[in-house]
Amino acid sequence: MTIRPGAADDVESIAELHTESWRTAYAGIMPADYLDGPLLAINLELWQARIDSERYLNGGPPSCLLVAEGGDQAVTAFAYLTPQRDDRILLDNLHVRPGSKRSGIGRRLMVRGLGWAAEHHPDQPVYLDVLRDNTPARAFYERMGGSTSRAYVERFHAGFELDMLEYTWSPAAVQEFTGAR
Template sequence: MDIRQGTAADAEAVAALHTRSWRTAYAGIFPDDYLNGPLVGRQAALWRDRLTGAGDDGGQLLIADNGGGIAGFAYLLPEGDRILLDNLHVDPGLKRSGVGGVLLRHALDGAGTRELYLEVLKRNTAAIAFYERHGGTKAREFVERFPEGFELDVLEYSWSGQVTA
């Protein structure tokens, strides 16, 4: 598996994987009408903007390419002295294959001396277990209000050293 920089040519495939991942990981957490409705357009617009330069936010897309397509991706977003790991998604059929750990280690390497952090839904227990297994430390808890009219509890995890296996 190769880790490469994402390009505008990846926007459609990344949006599709992002949507599949959310529908799998967030079933029963997000409202069904959101996961099966506006999510598709939201993800397509997000990745089209990020990768064509229209929404240039200084972010970096890492693609895990297994030779047969995109196995997973991570998006790093610089925020002063910290780096937000804004997305870390693995194709649902490849969960527990090591792809997520490889992407997380590359994200930490990309953060350099800056703290790497991410936000995860509190009810996403599988992701929380993954982050804790890989050395993440819970930093804070808050409620996120979505424009579609619902709220979810969120946890922030951070790394200031090496990711553990």
């Protein structure tokens, strides 16, 4: 398994994995008609915009896009971190292909991403938002040292609401990942 910075050539693979991950992990949590809808087109547009934007190129500061490839060079997982205006780093995406979960690749990506945050944004906490009912993801984030910092209700553009939790890693917790790449 190789972890490398994301590139323009990865847009389609990332969007496909993002969509597959949502449809698998959120089945029974999000409305089926939403998950069965045009998620792939939405994700293609999202990732193309991120890659095209000067801010997101090459996984370098100020944002970080990491891609994990298997031996067949297929994208198996990815992580995306980006600074926010409130002086925190958002771990906006961490997705692992369903057949590769529990292989350690999510942990490796998380360690690399937190290491990037520690190096480039050393005094900023890292946070993420997760669906409250996504218990496997919550358990993973807790094993990785995250702590619940906020509970809220998210209203999705498709008109439904879901309970969310925010997990945070303090700057000191993030610094622990500096040498763990």
